[in-house]
Each structure stands twice: as C-alpha cells, then as structure tokens.
Amino acid sequence: MASRDVVLLSIDSGRDGLPSNALRLAAMGRRLADQRGGQLRWLVLGDLPTQLATLAGSYGVTAVDHADDDSLGGWAGDAQVNAAASYLGDRQGALLIAAQTFDSRCIVPRIAARLGCGVVMNVVDLDSDDDGLSLTAAAYGGDTRSGYRFEGDATAVVALGDNVVDAGPAGSQGEAPLETVSLDCGEPERVSVVERAVTEGPRLEDAEVIVAGGRGLQDAANLGLVEELATALGGVVGASRPIVDDGWIDRSQQVGLTGSITRPRLYIAAGISGASQHMVGCTSAKTLVAINIDPDAAVFRQCRYGLVGDCLELLPAITRAIKES
Amino acid sequence: MRVVVCAREVLDPDAVSNYVLEGKLEIGEDGRSVVNASIPRLMNAYDEQALEAALRLKDNDESVTVDVVSLGSDSADILKHAAAMGADGIFHLAADPAGLDCSAIGRLLGAWVGSSGGAQLVLCGRQASDDDQGVVPAVLAEALSLPLVTIARDVAVAGDGWRVIRATPDGDETVQVDCSAVVTISNELGDPRYPTMSNKMKARRRTAETVEPSSLGLSADELAPRVVMTSTSVPELHGQCEFIEGGSVDEQAAALVARLRQDEAIAGGSA
Ligand SMILES: Cc1cc2nc3c(=O)[nH]c(=O)nc-3n(C[C@H](O)[C@H](O)[C@H](O)COP(=O)(O)OP(=O)(O)OC[C@H]3O[C@@H](n4cnc5c(N)ncnc54)[C@H](O)[C@@H]3O)c2cc1C
Ligand SMILES: Nc1ncnc2c1ncn2[C@@H]1O[C@H](COP(=O)(O)O)[C@@H](O)[C@H]1O
Numbered sequence: 001m002a003s004r005d006v007v008l009l010s011i012d013s014g015r016d017g018l019p020s021n022a023l024r025l026a027a028m029g030r031r032l033a034d035q036r037g038g039q040l041r042w043l044v045l046g047d048l049p050t051q052l053a054t055l056a057g058s059y060g061v062t063a064v065d066h067a068d069d070d071s072l073g074g075w076a077g078d079a080q081v082n083a084a085a086s087y088l089g090d091r092q093g094a095l096l097i098a099a100q101t102f103d104s105r106c107i108v109p110r111i112a113a114r115l116g117c118g119v120v121m122n123v124v125d126l127d128s129d130d131d132g133l134s135l136t137a138a139a140y141g142g143d144t145r146s147g148y149r150f151e152g153d154a155t156a157v158v159a160l161g162d163n164v165v166d167a168g169p170a171g172s173q174g175e176a177p178l179e180t181v182s183l184d185c186g187e188p189e190r191v192s193v194v195e196r197a198v199t200e201g202p203r204l205e206d207a208e209v210i211v212a213g214g215r216g217l218q219d220a221a222n223l224g225l226v227e228e229l230a231t232a233l234g235g236v237v238g239a240s241r242p243i244v245d246d247g248w249i250d251r252s253q254q255v256g257l258t259g260s261i262t263r264p265r266l267y268i269a270a271g272i273s274g275a276s277q278h279m280v281g282c283t284s285a286k287t288l289v290a291i292n293i294d295p296d297a298a299v300f301r302q303c304r305y306g307l308v309g310d311c312l313e314l315l316p317a318i319t320r321a322i323k324e325s
Numbered sequence: 326m327r328v329v330v331c332a333r334e335v336l337d338p339d340a341v342s343n344y345v346l347e348g349k350l351e352i353g354e355d356g357r358s359v360v361n362a363s364i365p366r367l368m369n370a371y372d373e374q375a376l377e378a379a380l381r382l383k384d385n386d387e388s389v390t391v392d393v394v395s396l397g398s399d400s401a402d403i404l405k406h407a408a409a410m411g412a413d414g415i416f417h418l419a420a421d422p423a424g425l426d427c428s429a430i431g432r433l434l435g436a437w438v439g440s441s442g443g444a445q446l447v448l449c450g451r452q453a454s455d456d457d458q459g460v461v462p463a464v465l466a467e468a469l470s471l472p473l474v475t476i477a478r479d480v481a482v483a484g485d486g487w488r489v490i491r492a493t494p495d496g497d498e499t500v501q502v503d504c505s506a507v508v509t510i511s512n513e514l515g516d517p518r519y520p521t522m523s524n525k526m527k528a529r530r531r532t533a534e535t536v537e538p539s540s541l542g543l544s545a546d547e548l549a550p551r552v553v554m555t556s557t558s559v560p561e562l563h564g565q566c567e568f569i570e571g572g573s574v575d576e577q578a579a580a581l582v583a584r585l586r587q588d589e590a591i592a593g594g595s596a
Contacts, residue, residue, distance in 0.1 A: 008477070022482055071356040077473065102494055109427075109463035111341055118428060118551025121458050139456050139557070140338055143345040144454065146357070147556035154551065190472035191502045194488070197495035205494070207589070233591060241512070252496045258511065260494050266590040268476055276342060287590035289581065290566075301564040305584060307577055308568065317578035322591070 002153035004038030008061075010049070011080055011107060015206065017051030019044075021099035021160065026059040026062035028126070028160060029097055030171065035128040036095070041065055042176070043087055045080050046072040054106040056176035063179045063194075071185045072222025080107050082186035085114040093153045095133065097126075100159035102261040119157040120148050126158060137161075141257045141277035161261075199252055202236050204260040208266075209235025212255055212282070213243065216271020216292065216311055219250040224269060225315040232322045237263070238282075240272050268318075270311040274299025291315070326386070328379045328445040330393045330412070331434055331465070332372035334403050337365040338454040344349040345559055357424075357557045366512075368403040372451025373410075377517035378480050379448050380411045386482070388572025392444075393439060394536075396430055398419055401533065409520030409528035417533040426550035427456075436541040439469055444505065447485060451476050451509040459509065465509035473544070474506055478513035 008029045010019035019025075026042075033040035039062040044052065048066050056064050065087070071079040088094055088111070098108045100121060112119030116127055123147065126135035150156045152177040204210060211233065213226040223237070230237045238255040239248070256264055258276040267285035272278060274290070274297055282288060283302055290303040291311045300306045307314055336359055344350040344361055355361040368376075376393060385391040392414035393407040404415040418437055422430060438444050447469070453457035460474070466473035479490040479498070486503040492513040520528065538548075569580050585591045 017438070102476070105459055106463070106473060109458075109460040110467055110473060112460075113428065113431065113464040113467035116428075116551075118426060119460055120552055121460060134555075140341050140345070140454070141457065143338075143342050143559070144350070144359075144553055145556075145558045145560050149553050149555045150551065152555070156552075160354040190504065191474055191500050192503050193498060195497075195499040197491075197493045199495040203495070246514065250496065251492055252494060258442075258451070266585065276345075277338075287588055288586065289585075295410070300566045300568075301562050302568050302586075303564065305581060306566045306568045307581060308570065309574065309577070313574045314578060317574045318581060321578040321582040325579075325586070 004036040005091055005094045006033040006036060006038055006040050007088065007091065007094050007096045008040070008042045009045070009084060009096055009104075009108075010042065010052070010102060011045050011098075011104055013047040013049045017049050018055060019049050019052065019099065020101045022049075022055055023053065025097060025099050025160060026055055026061070029061070030059045030072075032095060032097070032128050038094075043067070043084065047186060048178075049249055053175040053178055057174045058171060060171050060254075061176040063177050063318055065179050065181045067181050067183045069183065069185045071189070077107055077110070077191060078187070078189050081110045081114055082088040083183040083271040084111045086184045086222050087181065088115055088155055092155055094155055095128065096155070096157045098157070100161050104159060108157060108159045115155055115157070117155040117157060119159075120149055121159045122161045123158045124161055126174040138280070141275070143276040172206065203254060204236055204238055204253065204262050207236040208265045209233045210238045210255070210262055210264045210282070210285070211235055211268045211270065212238030212240065212272060213270050213311075214240035214272030215242045215321065216273075217243070218271075218312070220246075222273045222312055223248055223311065225319075227317050229322070231317045232319045233266070235264070235266070238267075240278050269299055269303070272299055274302065327390050327392065327442065327444045327513040328382060328439045328446045328448065330376045330379050330391060330407070331370070331405060331447065331449045331461070332376065332393050332395050332403055333369045333450075334366050334395065334397050334400055335369045335453055335455045337367050340364040341455075348559075350559055352557050354396070357554050359557065363416045365436035366402065367408055369450050369453050371454070371510055371512065373450065374512060375448040375450050376407055376410055376412065376516045378477070378510050378514055379446075379487055380518065382446075382480070382482070390414070392416060392441075394418055394434060395533075396433060397422055404529060405528045408531045409525045410518060410526070411520075413498070415533040416533060416536055417424040418536045418538060420538040424550070425548065426552050427458055428464050428549045428551055432468050432543060433538055433541060434461065435465040435468025436543055437536055438465070440541060443469075446480070447471070447506065448480070449507065449509045451511045462507050462509045469507070472502050472504070472506050473509075474500055474502060475509045476511045477508050478511060480508055480510075503520055531557050
C-alpha cells in the first residue's frame with residue numbers, strides 16, 4: 001500500500017536554531033498528516049538545527065530523521081538530491097513538503113525529477129483527500145493563483161512559498177524523537193564552489209526594519225535619503241529591482257520574488273509602484289508604509305499607512321520627525 | 326561547441342499585471358487560461374537573457390553554435406526573434422503544452438537535446454514569468470544526467486566545463502563544473518541585445534525546423550502529467566490603507582511617526 005506519510009524537508013540550518021520557514025512547514029505538515037492519516041516525519045539533510053526537535057515535538061512530528069553524511073554540508077546539490085531521493089524511494093506515495101528557499105529551489109525539483117513524480121513550487125495552500133491532493137500556488141509573481149491537482153496516490157513533491165501560509169498553533173509538547181538515517185549520497189559533487197558569497201552587513205531576511213527605495217527616487221544620489229531614514233530607525237536599506245538592475249545598489253538588497261522575501265516589523269516603501277513581484281517580498285511585514293506621488297499606485301492597496309507625495313521631501317521629513325521625537 | 330537555449334512564449338507579465346490591477350483579467354471557459362486578446366505574447370524575459378548569455382559565448386568563440394528550441398503550440402514568433410538576435414538553429418518542438426506538466430516538458434526537451442547530438446551547455450531562464458515554477462530546467466538536467474546550476478549572472482568557458490557566477494541573495498557565488506551542464510540565467514546577466522533591422526528582415530524568412538514529439542521515443546507514461554493545472558484566479562487583497570493627509574510635509578511626517586509609535590512599529594511606543 002502506498003505511504004500516506006508527510007515528510008518535511010529542511011536543507012538549511014537556518015537562524016535561531018531553526019531552518020527557514022520551520023513554523024509554517026510544521027503547521028502545514030501537521031494539517032496534511034491529519035488529513036492523510038499518515039505519519040509526520042522531518043527529514044534533515046546536513047547540520048541538525050538545535051531547536052528543531054523541540055519545535056517538531058510541539059507539532060506532533062513522529063520523528064526527526066537526520067542524515068548527517070559529511071557530503072551534505074554546504075552547497076551540495078548532488079548529495080542532497082541523492083539522499084532525499086533514496087529516502088523517498090522507500091516511501092512510495094509520501095508527500096514531501098519543503099520550504100522554498102534560494103537553495104531548495106534548485107534541489108526540490110531535481111528530487112521530483114529523480115523520482116519521476118510531480119512537483120509544484122510557490123505553494124500557498126494544499127489539502128489532501130481520498131483521491132489525491134489539491135493545491136494553490138502563486139503565479140505571475142503573485143498577481144494570480146493557480147490551482148493544481150495530483151490524482152491518485154503517487155509520491156508528490158511541493159515547495160511552500162515562505163510568505164503566505166500562516167503558521168497554525170503548536171500542539172503537544174516535548175521533543176520529537178531523533179533518528180539517524182544513513183542515506184546514499186552518491187558520487188562526488190559535480191559542481192564545486194570556487195568563491196562563496198559574502199554578505200556585508202545585516203541580511204534583509206533578518207531585518208526588523210527596512211526602508212526600501214524604488215525608481216521614484218529618480219536618481220542614485222537620492223538613495224542617501226533612504227539610507228538616512230534607515231539609519232535613524234536602526235534598519236536596513238531595501239530596493240526594487242529596477243534600481244538594482246541600474247546599478248544604484250547591490251543586488252543583495254533587492255526585495256521581492258527574485259530577491260529577498262522579508263518579514264520585518266516595519267517596512268517603508270518609497271517611490272515603489274507596488275508590482276506584485278516586489279510586494280511578495282514585503283507584504284509579510286507587520287506594518288507596511290508606502291510613500292508614492294501617485295494616489296492610485298498599486299502599493300497603496302496593500303499597505304497600512306499611505307503618504308501621497310514626493311518621497312524626496314517626505315523621506316527627510318520622516319527622518320527629522322524620528323530624530324526629534 | 327554546441328549551446329542549446331530553451332525558450333518559451335509567455336504573456337507579457339506587465340500587461341497581465343495591469344489587467345489584474347484593473348480587475349479586468351479574463352479567464353477562459355477552461356477556468357485556467359488567460360484570454361485577454363490584447364495581451365502581447367513575448368519570449369520569456371529570462372529566456373531572452375539565456376540567449377544573450379549564449380550569444381556572448383559565441384561572440385568570444387566562433388566555433389560556438391547556438392540552437393534555440395521552443396516547445397509550444399505557436400512558437401513561430403519567438404523563434405524568429407531568436408534568429409534575429411543571432412541564433413544559428415531554431416527548432417520547434419510541436420507539442421501542445423496544455424496537456425503536459427513541467428516534468429513532461431523537461432523530459433521532452435531533454436530527449437530532443439540528447440537525440441540531436443547533445444550539448445556542452447544547455448541554457449534556460451531561471452523561471453517562466455507566468456508559472457514562476459523553475460522546474461523544467463531541473464527535469465531537463467536530470468533527464469540528461471547533467472549537473473544543474475541555477476540563477477546565473479555569468480557563464481564562461483573554463484577547462485572542459487564552465488565557470489558560473491550565481492546571483493545569490495548574499496551576493497555573487499562562483500562555481501565550477503568540469504563537464505557539460507544545464508545553467509539557468511537570471512536578469513542580473515544584463516539586457517539582451519536588440520536585433521538589427523537587417524537581421525530582423527533576414528529572420529522573417531527563416532522557418533523553424535519542426536520536431537515531432539513522437540520522434541523522441543518517450544513512453545506514454547513518461548509524458549503523462551503527474552500534476553494538472555485546474556484553475557487560475559486573482560487573489561483578493563485585504564488592504565486597509567489609512568492615508569495620512571493634510572498639513573505640511575513635516576506635519577504628515579510627524580503624524581506618521583506618532584502612528585508608528587502607537588502601533589509599536591518603532592521603538593518608544595505609547596507606554
Ligand atoms: C519575473 C519577474 C520577477 C521580478 N522580480 C522582482 C523583484 O524581485 N523585486 C522587484 O522589486 N521587482 C521585480 N520585478 C519587477 C517588477 O515587476 C516591477 O517592474 C518593479 O518592482 C518596479 O519597480 P519600481 O516600483 O521601483 O519602479 P516603477 O514601477 O517605475 O515605479 C516607480 C514609482 O515611483 C513613483 N514615484 C515617481 N516619482 C516619485 C516621487 N518623487 N515620490 C514618490 N513616488 C514617486 C511612481 O508613481 C511609481 O509608482 C520582477 C518582474 C518580473 C517579470
Ligand atoms: N515549453 C518550453 N519550451 C522551451 N523551454 C521551456 C519551456 N518551458 C520551460 N522552458 C525553459 O525552462 C525555464 C523554466 O520554466 P518553468 O519551469 O516553466 O518556470 C524557462 O525559462 C525556459 O528556459
């Protein structure tokens with residue numbers, strides 16, 4: 001009989017002892033495992049995040065399966081694909097749910113291809129029933145939603161977008177049991193890293209406050225106004241894609257679909273029109289403020305506070321107001 | 326040296342976005358296709374950049390052949406555009422994508438690359454701007470048993486393989502692969518070239534070579550979709566924007582800061 005298990009996959013050790021998007025992954029996994037009546041297992045490839053067993057326990061995860069082969073450290077596409085495929089090969093019919101990250105975007109579809117099963121990325125929601133799986137994924141950068149259906153009980157692979165599903169409440173307490181699994185990681189890596197990326201300064205994903213600028217700043221020199229407000233708020237500077245493409249600012253500062261997905265306490269978007277591909281990276285902010293000269297700008301549809309006016313005047317005024325109060 | 330570029334037709338994402346904003350996006354009777362007739366059909370922008378990456382390799386080395394393949398029911402225009410940009414060969418894999426999923430499309434493209442002589446490099450876009458999946462290149466790489474390098478901003482020949490710079494959220498990462506590879510290209514590569522007028526004229530007379538999917542020897546099971554798209558919809562936005570208006574710029578700024586403190590969005594709240 002086909003497995004009804006739900007397998008959560010983490011390939012990064014994340015921050016604060018938890019892999020990326022761990023809470024949402026756990027909550028979604030719990031719901032699906034209940035719907036399917038199978039076990040909920042968490043497959044960890046590489047370093048074991050210190051807080052994972054506790055979190056997994058609180059969502060009733062049956063076991064954390066940890067593969068810690070030496071070849072799984074760092075950027076290890078081949079080893080991770082081999083290991084996950086051999087794990088799932090023994091669980092035909094399981095549902096694999098991975099957190100979608102920059103690295104998993106490259107690995108998750110390969111796992112599915114290796115297994116010959118279907119895969120959907122950018123998943124916002126999913127449900128299991130007797131006949132298969134129904135899911136909703138973001139498309140057109142978030143402008144639309146696509147419904148997808150897996151029929152039957154074949155193995156299925158999905159990646160959960162990291163800004164959309166709300167984490168459900170945790171259940172029982174205590175740590176999930178840890179099981180060490182030995183998986184075939186295959187031949188040596190075919191891709192080797194010659195020079196790693198180094199971020200200078202805080203990462204957008206970790207930032208509590210982000211002040212982001214777009215083409216409405218009109219000139220690279222005006223980015224200073226964004227920086228000054230960010231500094232006054234103890235925050236980080238973000239950017240829309242066009243000003244990254246035009247070389248005003250480094251690409252590591254880009255927010256959005258093809259940049260960073262952020263979830264700060266406060267996000268201020270200045271001179272940004274509010275294209276879905278940008279908004280997908282900032283609508284998880286607790287408070288979203290938009291400054292735009294056009295009262296009909298799309299950004300105002302999704303923000304908490306809106307200021308209609310020239311960001312070249314408003315940004316310095318807000319900086320002054322922060323400093324004065 | 327043969328470089329294959331996989332390119333796909335998409336609906337202009339900016340036009341789709343505008344229709345969504347105006348609440349005028351029309352979904353067809355099948356419940357999933359976008360039907361607004363006035364939306365232009367273009368080559369997926371990342372695929373255009375993948376072609377640009379291939380042409381830069383050709384600029385540096387005359388022995389490079391660039392072949393562009395597109396699977397779709399109507400790929401004639403984008404293939405002519407590829408020819409105008411400078412592609413050597415243009416190939417139309419004549420399958421209807423509506424009955425296929427990304428896995429089947431990846432397998433078909435992989436089977437074509439394999440059966441048409443293989444390639445030292447296969448370039449794809451990082452994702453299609455309609456489905457945003459980024460799945461096809463991974464399936465293609467697996468089908469050809471080639472390594473996959475995603476989200477590149479630069480690809481250069483290095484030894485028997487390739488040196489690729491990936492645009493990661495943490496900045497540039499340089500990787501080396503010592504054999505043929507599938508590489509996906511991101512917008513950081515830079516703008517694709519514009520075809521010259523005379524190349525456009527010449528390309529108008531070019532017709533793509535048609536490849537019948539049945540000639541590729543894939544079984545019915547290999548082509549059966551694992552996952553089926555069932556619907557397209559426009560999500561509702563739950564905005565509740567409070568506009569801060571009236572008074573001078575400084576008064577507006579002060580009003581905003583007061584609200585943010587009250588909401589504890591910035592330190593020093595009302596407590
Ligand atoms: C597949 C794909 C992926 C993408 N990924 C991303 C991504 O990750 N991140 C991203 O940001 N974009 C991304 N984009 C691009 C996105 O669609 C938009 O083009 C982009 O976000 C627009 O940037 P912008 O708002 O800065 O510029 P514009 O759209 O040009 O908007 C500028 C805004 O500034 C306002 N303005 C002008 N002057 C002033 C002034 N003096 N004061 C205040 N406001 C002013 C204007 O009213 C306008 O609303 C992607 C696109 C595609 C197709
Ligand atoms: N029908 C197709 N024909 C040619 N190339 C394709 C096709 N579908 C996808 N691709 C390639 O795969 C990339 C990612 O597509 P997707 O997986 O649909 O997001 C695209 O940017 C193309 O390079």
